Amino acid sequence: MKLYSKKARESKKRIGFVPTMGYLHEGHLSLIRSARKENDIVVVSIFVNPTQFGPKEDLSRYPRDIRRDKKMCVSAGVDVIFIPSAEEMYPRDYQIYVNLEGNLSNKLCAKSRPGHFRGVATIVTKLFNIISPSISYFGSKDAQQAIIIKRLIADFNMDTIIKIMPIVREKDGLAMSSRNVYLSPKERKDALGISKALKESSMMIKNGNLNSKEIKFHINSLLNKRDSLKIDYVEIVSAETLESIDKIQKNTLIAIACFAGKTRLIDNLWIH
Amino acid sequence: MKLYSKKARESKKRIGFVPTMGYLHEGHLSLIRSARKENDIVVVSIFVNPTQFGPKEDLSRYPRDIRRDKKMCVSAGVDVIFIPSAEEMYPRDYQIYVNLEGNLSNKLCAKSRPGHFRGVATIVTKLFNIISPSISYFGSKDAQQAIIIKRLIADFNMDTIIKIMPIVREKDGLAMSSRNVYLSPKERKDALGISKALKESSMMIKNGNLNSKEIKFHINSLLNKRDSLKIDYVEIVSAETLESIDKIQKNTLIAIACFAGKTRLIDNLWIH
Numbered sequence: 001m002k003l004y005s006k007k008a009r010e011s012k013k014r015i016g017f018v019p020t021m022g023y024l025h026e027g028h029l030s031l032i033r034s035a036r037k038e039n040d041i042v043v044v045s046i047f048v049n050p051t052q053f054g055p056k057e058d059l060s061r062y063p064r065d066i067r068r069d070k071k072m073c074v075s076a077g078v079d080v081i082f083i084p085s086a087e088e089m090y091p092r093d094y095q096i097y098v099n100l101e102g103n104l105s106n107k108l109c110a111k112s113r114p115g116h117f118r119g120v121a122t123i124v125t126k127l128f129n130i131i132s133p134s135i136s137y138f139g140s141k142d143a144q145q146a147i148i149i150k151r152l153i154a155d156f157n158m159d160t161i162i163k164i165m166p167i168v169r170e171k172d173g174l175a176m177s178s179r180n181v182y183l184s185p186k187e188r189k190d191a192l193g194i195s196k197a198l199k200e201s202s203m204m205i206k207n208g209n210l211n212s213k214e215i216k217f218h219i220n221s222l223l224n225k226r227d228s229l230k231i232d233y234v235e236i237v238s239a240e241t242l243e244s245i246d247k248i249q250k251n252t253l254i255a256i257a258c259f260a261g262k263t264r265l266i267d268n269l270w271i272h
Numbered sequence: 273m274k275l276y277s278k279k280a281r282e283s284k285k286r287i288g289f290v291p292t293m294g295y296l297h298e299g300h301l302s303l304i305r306s307a308r309k310e311n312d313i314v315v316v317s318i319f320v321n322p323t324q325f326g327p328k329e330d331l332s333r334y335p336r337d338i339r340r341d342k343k344m345c346v347s348a349g350v351d352v353i354f355i356p357s358a359e360e361m362y363p364r365d366y367q368i369y370v371n372l373e374g375n376l377s378n379k380l381c382a383k384s385r386p387g388h389f390r391g392v393a394t395i396v397t398k399l400f401n402i403i404s405p406s407i408s409y410f411g412s413k414d415a416q417q418a419i420i421i422k423r424l425i426a427d428f429n430m431d432t433i434i435k436i437m438p439i440v441r442e443k444d445g446l447a448m449s450s451r452n453v454y455l456s457p458k459e460r461k462d463a464l465g466i467s468k469a470l471k472e473s474s475m476m477i478k479n480g481n482l483n484s485k486e487i488k489f490h491i492n493s494l495l496n497k498r499d500s501l502k503i504d505y506v507e508i509v510s511a512e513t514l515e516s517i518d519k520i521q522k523n524t525l526i527a528i529a530c531f532a533g534k535t536r537l538i539d540n541l542w543i544h
Binding site for chain 1: 365366367368369370371372373374375376377393397398401402404423424427428429430431513
């Protein structure tokens with residue numbers, strides 16, 4: 001399975017790659033637009049990767065609409081849409097995985113979703129090898145994912161670049177996610193608390209409060225006011241090591257994961 | 273860290289790659305000669321990879337002679353000798369590894385050397401990404417390694433080919449290995465029992481005995497006669513799955529691992 005790489009690389013074309021799980025939204029489109037601007041060939045993959053879902057997670061009900069996705073890709077000027085099957089990517093005797101051993105793999109989402117980043121790192125390694133991108137585009141909503149893929153590229157000496165693009169939000173502030181479609185009207189309303197808490201954190205920081213404990217306390221109290229939200233974590237960490245930090249500084253990540261009903265939502269504020 | 277790949281690939285040159293841990297012998301040279309014949313550029317890496325050694329193994333005393341290795345490479349027409357340091361390959365915050373989960377990782381040498389193939393698969397992934405070989409050459413003495421790397425290439429969709437080359441032996445039959453230098457004269461003599469046992473197995477098979485149990489029994493009794501040998505395993509398995517098989521057939525591997533004193537030796541007979 002080899003798409004463009006050798007031929008395109010030999011002809012010195014730049015390949016821009018946007019890996020997705022489909023059910024595209026404005027967040028994906030913003031990545032595709034950047035890829036289109038900066039490359040000769042744009043490849044989008046659509047693959048709901050089973051190895052990154054836990055046994056009790058939403059693999060089977062993850063929203064899918066390939067027909068709409070294709071249309072959106074075509075409109076956005078995508079050259080190649082790669083839609084492999086699970087059987088192609090993981091044949092019956094499949095047995096090799098990328099494992100994270102360290103800080104990145106026992107904090108934040110890695111703690112709540114054991115095995116999730118093993119699945120992510122494995123599929124990204126496979127997709128990079130198939131597509132051989134010059135530049136890949138990832139959204140910063142999945143901040144830990146972006147940090148891990150940066151590390152994957154460095155540790156495995158991969159010859160590719162990643163760009164981590166800003167979070168795209170609904171008009172009212174909710175971070176765009178394919179999973180937002182799961183939300184009931186009440187959950188959808190309460191979910192706004194997440195982006196609101198981040199916005200208020202940003203204000204606190206701008207006003208000179210750099211105390212992680214106080215900011216976390218404020219976020220937690222805001223989230224707890226919304227009945228349908230159940231906090232998974234609220235963390236303030238170094239965006240390099242994911243270690244907790246006491247005082248906000250450059251390259252700090254304020255990361256939130258919440259359940260709204262059964263739907264797990266994440267959002268973050270990346271202080272650059 | 274990127275050696276030749278992009279530039280050479282873009283110019284459509286074939287890159288032949290021979291990864292080694294140095295202390296080169298005729299076995300390595302046979303790989304290099306094949307690489308030289310079949311490629312435009314030949315790259316040899318010399319790296320005693322710490323992650324494939326167990327805590328009680330011979331990492332620190334593994335034989336090294338870089339000056340002699342370089343001379344041998346130059347004589348054999350190698351274009352690039354890649355000799356990274358351990359710190360370059362595994363910087364302090366290194367944390368991503370290739371893990372095997374399945375048959376290949378709990379049989380034969382994987383059972384005796386926990387973590388060994390995690391180290392092998394990780395370093396090979398890194399070297400492949402750095403060197404971007406068209407064809408890599410591996411010796412079949414390390415049969416399980418060769419089988420695992422084939423699987424690694426398939427599972428990770430790597431755009432490269434491997435060739436598994438025949439075992440090169442000393443005149444008296446001992447499979448060449450950098451570790452043979454450890455052997456005392458008595459151990460060196462007893463070690464011959466290994467290749468002799470494989471030769472006799474081959475005769476038994478040629479004479480129509482396809483019974484694994486009988487062949488294993490014969491090998492064990494031959495090896496047990498040599499005082500300095502301590503059997504680690506004698507296995508007859510499918511060269512695809514490494515599952516034990518009762519009756520010798522196509523693509524069967526007869527694999528032996530023995531300690532001669534403190535030195536672990538392996539050898540095998542690959543029935544194609």
